[in-house]
Amino acid sequence: MRFLQNYPHLLEIAYHSVERLLKPFQRWLVPGGWAERFFVNLELVSKVPVFDCRMCGQCVLHSTGMTCPMTCPKTMRNGPCGGVQANGNCEILPEMVCVWVQAWQRSTQLKDYQQGISIIQAPLNNQLKGNSAWINQLNPQVQIHPKGWMA
């Protein structure tokens, strides 16, 4: 299913569709309880095969060309690092195309989130690892950012 990442615009449409579908139910979709358990399982069977999702709980796919930054061997939320090789591959896994090179290329194919790649992502809150990113997206209060964080 990873091939779907090569069609970021289609994934962007799917993202919008899910977002529109969930919005009316926002008040029931809260962290903890049955909704969270359901969505964790849903994300495990959908986002893991398509995005190689690592269940960080704070999804930024729409800001990274529908490419999961957690698949970077350095798990860089803001990339690329200084180690991208001249051929665009990773310095840690030389046979692998840099996740951030892919993110940049794919983000140019997005219609609405093309500029998202310029956003500086907040540090990851590891306490949300394994939680449902969709539930957390609908409940931004759980995404604790460092004091004074502006982005």
Ligand code: SF4
């Ligand atoms: S939830 Fe986190 S690990 Fe999963 S696809 Fe989104 S950014 Fe990647």
